[in-house]
Amino acid sequence: MAHLARRFALSMSRREPAPDDVAWAHSHLLPTEAQLWDRLIAQDRRHSVAVARRFLLLRPQATREEMAGALLHDVGKLVSGLGTWARVVATVVGPRGERFRRYHDHERIGAELLADAGSAAATRELVRGVGAAAAALGAADDV
Numbered sequence: 001m002a003h004l005a006r007r008f009a010l011s012m013s014r015r016e017p018a019p020d021d022v023a024w025a026h027s028h029l030l031p032t033e034a035q036l037w038d039r040l041i042a043q044d045r046r047h048s049v050a051v052a053r054r055f056l057l058l059r060p061q062a063t064r065e066e067m068a069g070a071l072l073h074d075v076g077k078l079v080s081g082l083g084t085w086a087r088v089v090a091t092v093v094g095p096r097g098e099r100f101r102r103y104h105d106h107e108r109i110g111a112e113l114l115a116d117a118g119s120a121a122a123t124r125e126l127v128r129g130v131g132a133a134a135a136a137l138g139a140a141d142d143v
Contacts, residue, residue, distance in 0.1 A: 016042045021049045028052070028067035032117035036075050043084070044074055054140035059133055066133045068119060069126025073137060076110030076127070077103060 017025075025048070026034045037045065052070040056062055062070070080103035082090060087103065095104040102109060111124040125131040129138070 014042050015046070017045045017049055021046070025049055025052070025071050028064055028071060030068070030118065033068050033072060033114070033119055033123075036078070036113060036117055037071060039078055040075065041083075044077065048072070048074060051137070051140045054143060055133075055137055058140055059136040062133065062136075063122065065120040065122040066126055069123040069133070070137055070140065072110060072114060072119075072123070073127055073141065074106060074110070075113055076106030076108065078113070079109050080106065 022045075025037060025045070029037055037048070040048065048071045051073065052067060055070040056067065059066065077087075080090075080099050082099060082103050086099075090100040090103045093100065095101040107128050110127045114124045114127060122131065122133075126133050126137055
């Protein structure tokens with residue numbers, strides 16, 4: 001719960017990620033993946049960079065595909081279309097209603113978006129939370 005409270009506090013800012021962070025993220029993404037990442041709201045892009053940097057510390061041997069998975073681990077949330085307050089409600093009440101269900105199923109949805117974007121299997125697996133790097137991503141995201 002503590003990580004959710006911190007994440008909520010950070011999500012209140014709509015500040016765009018720093019240009020260096022955007023360039024760093026793009027350096028790990030295929031052009032089609034970067035297009036998806038660019039569609040994330042500013043808060044999610046800042047969060048994804050922070051998670052990916054922690055992921056790299058935990059998994060210094062990470063491949064480009066794994067880094068893409070770390071950066072895009074929440075990309076499926078695009079489909080729910082929920083803002084900060086609705087995400088809080090969805091987290092509390094669970095997958096009630098279609099949009100809240102999509103929010104709670106963002107890993108599977110994200111993997112489908114990435115399949116359509118031509119992402120590697122390792123990227124899609126990590127977004128689904130499976131594979132050799134999944135524990136490192138979980139730890140990097142649970143701060």
